[in-house]
Amino acid sequence: xxxxxxxxxxxxxxxxxxxxxxxxxxxxxxxxxxxxxxxxxxxxxxxxxxxxxxxxxxxxxxxxxxxxxxxxxxxxxxxxxxxxxxxxxxxxxxxxxxxxxxxxxxxxxxxxxxxxxxxxxxxxxxxxxxxxxxxxxxxxxxxxxxxxxxxxxxxxxxxxxxxxxxxxxxxxxxxxxxxxxxxxxxxxxxxxxxxxxxxxxxxxxxxxxxxxxxxxxxxxxxxxxxxxxxxxxxxxxxxxxxxxxxxxxxxxxxxxxxxxxxxxxxxxxxxxxxxxxxxxxxxxxxxxxxxxxxxxxxxxxxxxxxxxxxxxxxxxxxxxxxxxxxxxxxxxxxxxxxxxxxxxxxxxxxxxxxxxxxxxxxxxxxxxxxxxxxxxxxxxxxxxxxxxxxxxxxxxxxxxxxxxxxxxxxxxxxxxxxxxxxxxxxxxxxxxxxxxxxxxxxxxxxxxxxxxxxxxxxxxxxxxxxxxxxxxxxxxxxxxx
Numbered sequence: 470x471x472x473x474x475x476x477x478x479x480x481x482x483x484x485x486x487x488x489x490x491x492x493x494x495x496x497x498x499x500x501x502x503x504x505x506x507x508x509x510x511x512x513x514x515x516x517x518x519x520x521x522x523x524x525x526x527x528x529x530x531x532x533x534x535x536x537x538x539x540x541x542x543x544x545x546x547x548x549x550x551x552x553x554x555x556x557x558x559x560x561x562x563x564x565x566x567x568x569x570x571x572x573x574x575x576x577x578x579x580x581x582x583x584x585x586x587x588x589x590x591x592x593x594x595x596x597x598x599x600x601x602x603x604x605x606x607x608x609x610x611x612x613x614x615x616x617x618x619x620x621x622x623x624x625x626x627x628x629x630x631x632x633x634x635x636x637x638x639x640x641x642x643x644x645x646x647x648x649x650x651x652x653x654x655x656x657x658x659x660x661x662x663x664x665x666x667x668x669x670x671x672x673x674x675x676x677x678x679x680x681x682x683x684x685x686x687x688x689x690x691x692x693x694x695x696x697x698x699x700x701x702x703x704x705x706x707x708x709x710x711x712x713x714x715x716x717x718x719x720x721x722x723x724x725x726x727x728x729x730x731x732x733x734x735x736x737x738x739x740x741x742x743x744x745x746x747x748x749x750x751x752x753x754x755x756x757x758x759x760x761x762x763x764x765x766x767x768x769x770x771x772x773x774x775x776x777x778x779x780x781x782x783x784x785x786x787x788x789x790x791x792x793x794x795x796x797x798x799x800x801x802x803x804x805x806x807x808x809x810x811x812x813x814x815x816x817x818x819x820x821x822x823x824x825x826x827x828x829x830x831x832x833x834x835x836x837x838x839x840x841x842x843x844x845x846x847x848x849x850x851x852x853x854x855x856x857x858x859x860x861x862x863x864x865x866x867x868x869x870x871x872x873x874x875x876x877x878x879x880x881x882x883x884x885x886x887x888x889x890x891x892x893x894x895x896x897x898x899x900x901x902x903x904x905x906x907x908x909x910x911x912x913x914x915x916x917x918x919x920x921x922x923x924x925x926x927x928x929x930x931x932x933x934x935x936x937x938x939x940x941x942x943x944x945x946x947x948x949x950x
Contacts, residue, residue, distance in 0.1 A: 645740045645751050651731060651763040653772050658799055659729060660779070664810065664885040664919040667796045668728075669693070672787050676727040678754075680734035680747040681769065691733065691772060692781050692794065697750055725759035736768030778822040795819065798880055799917035801894060805873050808894050808917055810886040811835030826877035829865055831858075831889040835882070844872070852888045854925025862896045862933055869897050891920035896933055906934045906943035924949045 651659075660669055668674045679690045680697040690696075695703065704720045724730065732754065734747035742748055747764070754762040765772065773780045778795075785793060795818055798809020813819045814828055815835055820843065829846045830837050837845040846868045850856050865881075872879045883889035891913055898909040910930075914920050922930065927945035935941045 645748065645755075645764060649751070649762065649764050650766050653765070653767060653775050654800055654803055656731060656733075656765055656772070657776060657779070657797075658916050659731070661797045661799055662918055663796075664887045669794070669796075670787055670791055671728075673726045674728050676724070676730045678730070678732045678750065679769070680732055680750045682746075685735075685769075687782065689773065689780055689782055690769065692779050693785055693787065694733075696784075697732075697734070697746070700750075721757055724754070724757050727760075730754060730760055730762040731765065732762055733765035733769055733772065736771065737764075737766045740766070778818075795822075797823065798882070798886065801913060801916055805878055806869065806894070806897075807878070807880045808886055808890055808913065808920075809880060809882050810890075811882055811884050813886075814880055814882045823880070824878050825880050827868070827872035827879040829868060829879065829881045829890070829893060831881070831883040831893060834884045844877075850889065852883065852923060854923045856925065857929070858889065858892055858926055859929035859933060862893070862900070862929075865893045866897045866900045870901065885919075886917065887919055887921050888923050888926060891917070892922040892926040892930060895922070895930060899930070899933060899937055903937065905938065906930050906945070907948065910943075910948055922948075 659675065662668050677691060677694040678697050678700055679686050679694045683696055683698040686696040701720055704723045732747060732751050737745055737747050740748065751762055751764050754760050797819055798807040798813050801808050807823065811834055814830060815838055820839055825843065827844045831848045831850055833849050837847055846865065848861050850858055869879055881890045881894050895909045895913055898912060899906060927949055931941055931943060931945045934943060
């Protein structure tokens with residue numbers, strides 16, 4: 470595993486392609502019997518394979534190409550108007566807070582995470598850009614600091630960095646703008662995206678850094694966060710299971726392997742104040758090649774107030790403490806509507822933490838156990854293109870509307886939160902917001918990227934679109950392929 474994390478995304482992709490090719494050649498004759506057997510379950514196998522494909526987060530290159538594709542598909546929606554109401558649905562990479570609309574009862578409230586869409590400057594190696602600060606003195610391990618006035622300042626990340634990376638070509642000061650910002654709800658959805666396995670269990674998926682002092686970090690932090698005071702030393706250490714590379718090259722390589730790098734700390738009102746440790750750390754990370762950090766400017770206190778169950782005093786890691794992590798469903802409409810999988814609906818902690826009052830259970834894979842405190846709508850239906858889910862659209866939409874009108878909070882789930890449940894949520898948004906299938910589909914997918922209604926359900930949603938709007942505006946095959 471050490472080799473995987475120390476390779477660059479390009480090297481990792483090339484090596485994986487070669488490996489896959491050799492496996493296919495050697496396994497043709499050996500696995501012929503298995504292929505015959507799997508042919509009997511062709512439809513189920515294809516569904517599982519597609520689901521796994523949606524979860525793939527092995528490299529930064531994959532995510533860049535994926536989000537660029539999403540951006541292209543979203544651009545065509547900006548001019549769409551339905552009954553004098555325009556709903557913009559943007560992918561996480563193109564979301565800009567300068568143009569973000571706050572949508573209430575008449576519009577969809579945006580909760581998915583943005584990702585900065587900067588062009589990465591090419592460099593031969595990030596290590597060539599390291600510079601030592603003229604005002605700070607460091608030991609070989611970066612632990613000695615000159616000129617610190619108090620313990621909190623000594624603990625701040627910017628004062629223990631062994632080397633501060635230089636600016637990229639054309640980058641004047643590593644400035645932070647609205648495209649770098651992320652909200653509490655957006656960070657929540659970054660955490661819990663994924664179907665069969667949550668993406669958070671991929672060690673290279675998310676690097677969450679707490680820029681506050683070590684003392685503040687120890688008093689409480691977001692789960693799986695790393696203390697910024699020791700970040701660079703930790704990344705440069707050969708003792709974290711990443712192999713034997715260490716030093717400046719290791720820091721640059723390991724940072725580039727993460728799909729998302731997110732920084733938080735205390736609340737920041739002035740993004741131009743370079744003296745604040747949060748801003749200083751953001752600017753340092755922006756100077757690394759292939760690193761596009763996001764920033765929770767509202768700070769830890771705001772996150773802890775909204776999502777206390779995602780905060781802890783323990784220093785948890787995915788490799789060591791994955792069994793202690795509870796996975797939560799994706800947030801679609803703030804404080805009202807969640808989309809997830811069956812095991813979350815049967816988890817008492819999830820029900821309690823999210824204060825759920827209503828659940829739509831689609832399928833027969835999972836029970837509806839909390840009848841004493843939860844109102845259920847059970848729909849016994851298989852995930853099959855020939856299954857008629859459309860006959861339940863009106864009943865499910867009414868159930869969701871009734872729950873919300875009484876201040877309730879609802880979870881819609883099937884087995885994996887990919888096909889059946891996402892179809893119901895899309896149908897509800899089309900009906901309640903009077904929007905097209907594509908707008909509703911992209912809105913949900915921006916908040917839970919693993920959704921994939923089967924082709925039969927997409928055709929049913931297209932018919933639903935015509936019944937609502939009087940015409941079909943979306944080609945279901947465009948969403949399927």
